[in-house]
Amino acid sequence: MLPIISGEQVKHLDQQYISAEGISSLDLMERAANAFVAWFTTTINPNIKQVYIFAGPGNNGGDGVAIARLLQERYYNVHLFYLQEVADCSADFKANYSRLPDKVLVTKFNEWNGIIAEHSVIIDGVFGVGINRPIEGVFQRLIQILNKATALKIAIDIPSGLPADQIAFGTVFRADHTVSFQFPKLSLLFPEHASFIGELHIMDIGISEETMDAFQVGRFYLRAKDIPSLHRSFHRFSHKGDYGKVLIIGGAKGKTGAINLSAHAALRTDSGLVHLAPYLEDPYLIQPIISELMLFQDDSKQNLNNFDAIAIGPGWGMGVDIAYYQSILARFQKPIVIDADGLNLLAANPDLIHKIPKNSVLTPHLKEFERLVGKSKDHLERMEKAKNFAIANGLILVLKGAHTLVTLPDGRQIFNSSGNQYMATAGSGDVLTGMIASFLGQGYSPEHAALCGVYHHGLAGELASKSKWRGMIASDIIEAIPRTFLELGIK
Numbered sequence: 001m002l003p004i005i006s007g008e009q010v011k012h013l014d015q016q017y018i019s020a021e022g023i024s025s026l027d028l029m030e031r032a033a034n035a036f037v038a039w040f041t042t043t044i045n046p047n048i049k050q051v052y053i054f055a056g057p058g059n060n061g062g063d064g065v066a067i068a069r070l071l072q073e074r075y076y077n078v079h080l081f082y083l084q085e086v087a088d089c090s091a092d093f094k095a096n097y098s099r100l101p102d103k104v105l106v107t108k109f110n111e112w113n114g115i116i117a118e119h120s121v122i123i124d125g126v127f128g129v130g131i132n133r134p135i136e137g138v139f140q141r142l143i144q145i146l147n148k149a150t151a152l153k154i155a156i157d158i159p160s161g162l163p164a165d166q167i168a169f170g171t172v173f174r175a176d177h178t179v180s181f182q183f184p185k186l187s188l189l190f191p192e193h194a195s196f197i198g199e200l201h202i203m204d205i206g207i208s209e210e211t212m213d214a215f216q217v218g219r220f221y222l223r224a225k226d227i228p229s230l231h232r233s234f235h236r237f238s239h240k241g242d243y244g245k246v247l248i249i250g251g252a253k254g255k256t257g258a259i260n261l262s263a264h265a266a267l268r269t270d271s272g273l274v275h276l277a278p279y280l281e282d283p284y285l286i287q288p289i290i291s292e293l294m295l296f297q298d299d300s301k302q303n304l305n306n307f308d309a310i311a312i313g314p315g316w317g318m319g320v321d322i323a324y325y326q327s328i329l330a331r332f333q334k335p336i337v338i339d340a341d342g343l344n345l346l347a348a349n350p351d352l353i354h355k356i357p358k359n360s361v362l363t364p365h366l367k368e369f370e371r372l373v374g375k376s377k378d379h380l381e382r383m384e385k386a387k388n389f390a391i392a393n394g395l396i397l398v399l400k401g402a403h404t405l406v407t408l409p410d411g412r413q414i415f416n417s418s419g420n421q422y423m424a425t426a427g428s429g430d431v432l433t434g435m436i437a438s439f440l441g442q443g444y445s446p447e448h449a450a451l452c453g454v455y456h457h458g459l460a461g462e463l464a465s466k467s468k469w470r471g472m473i474a475s476d477i478i479e480a481i482p483r484t485f486l487e488l489g490i491k
């Protein structure tokens with residue numbers, strides 16, 4: 001998994017890599033600029049009239065100057081603005097400045113007439129991860145002008161003004177796209193920064209995960225390439241029992257749709273047998289949405305250990321008898337998945353937390369998490385609370401959101417990269433619950449079940465949204481689950 005190192009560590013990473021690989025920092029900047037241009041030329045409409053690049057005094061500005069040259073070589077009309085006397089800029093900035101072709105128009109920012117032509121693109125290379133104080137003066141004026149412009153806006157590495165690992169504290173460039181090098185900076189994953197970042201793209205510039213691992217940050221970014229090695233493989237003689245027997249408990253009167261969605265998702269994630277235990281006097285009254293599902297009448301006395309995995313909570317309601325909740329925890333000794341009202345009931349009855357089997361997977365959204373541990377002033381504090389909670393209770397916490405955060409009992413924190421905004425739809429969380437339970441039932445470790453569940457879920461959402469867009473519903477995500485295996489090359 002890709003380590004997420006701090007802004008401060010980036011300098012050391014660069015130096016370490018540069019000395020180990022025998023390349024210069026200028027070469028690394030050239031790679032970064034090439035990576036940006038490769039993304040730009042394949043993503044941005046080629047009919048744009050003008051590219052405006054704004055370069056600050058450091059190496060982010062240096063990237064901007066190198067990008068100006070590379071884009072001009074590809075016949076774009078490039079207008080470069082620099083903000084500080086070139087003599088006062090970083091060494092690699094100056095080296096790139098001296099390589100600029102004549103066809104790049106170059107203007108000092110304070111001599112700019114402020115006009116931005118229609119159908120143009122703005123590239124922000126004012127500050128990168130070296131920002132160390134709030135933006136003021138000429139820099140602030142520029143960012144304010146650019147934020148008002150209607151042109152498409154792209155940030156190099158990080159929107160200028162955003163600190164790499166903290167919550168924004170002043171003026172920040174508002175990008176439509178952020179093209180970040182090598183790994184996402186931590187602050188790019190915070191929900192409060194969504195409007196600064198736009199779409200996030202991570203471009204590899206050749207620094208290996210091993211080089212980055214040396215920094216031991218304990219924070220990671222989960223990508224498609226990480227997933228296949230987490231999967232178990234099955235052979236042609238596998239029996240449906242090998243694929244696990246899963247029980248989904250929840251679904252009070254009027255809310256049985258939630259367990260149906262979880263159960264259906266578990267089947268599509270390859271579970272062999274899936275049972276529903278709705279919280280109804282007569283569970284046989286409900287109609288499973290698909291005929292492959294089975295009903296289970298749980299009377300607090302039955303042996304639950306015949307199941308390989310259990311998920312509790314979807315649509316359960318807050319009227320559940322706590323003695324029944326306790327009886328489930330007493331009758332099943334393996335890690336379980338807890339979601340929705342399973343979590344809300346825990347928040348209302350905190351003593352229950354100590355009875356949950358270790359390494360169980362809890363999947364709160366932000367509000368449910370708040371009910372469990374109290375309010376957080378920002379995502380940074382929330383991350384800290386998630387870590388403390390997972391370590392103190394020996395549980396895996398899956399904090400759902402745009403970059404779902406999985407916190408493991410040893411404190412490691414893993415941000416997911418798959419998924420999109422169309423997944424914020426009713427029942428999407430129930431689908432995830434069923435998927436994680438399915439992987440658990442198939443014999444995956446709780447850690448791998450959580451990570452595979454989260455990644456496949458996001459990918460299923462991406463695939464389903466290609467045809468359903470805003471109209472996507474949770475059932476569409478379920479239907480797309482099988483294709484996620486194909487997409488990731490998992491047989």
Ligand SMILES: NC(=O)C1=CN([C@@H]2O[C@H](COP(=O)(O)OP(=O)(O)OC[C@H]3O[C@@H](n4cnc5c(N)ncnc54)[C@H](O)[C@@H]3O)[C@@H](O)[C@H]2O)[C@@H](O)CC1
Nearest residue numbers: 028029032058059060127128129130131132133134135157
């Ligand atoms: N491995 C990587 O991630 C690579 C990083 N490179 C680029 O290098 C950038 C980091 O470069 P630097 O460390 O030079 O940092 P920056 O380019 O972010 O800027 C640092 C400069 O701005 C000044 N400064 C900081 N905050 C200011 C403020 N509020 N007002 C006025 N001046 C301020 C600093 O004194 C310093 O001169 C990255 O973001 C990335 O764009 C690439 O060139 C190569 C590879």
Ligand SMILES: [K+]
Nearest residue numbers: 124127158160
């Ligand atoms: K920038």
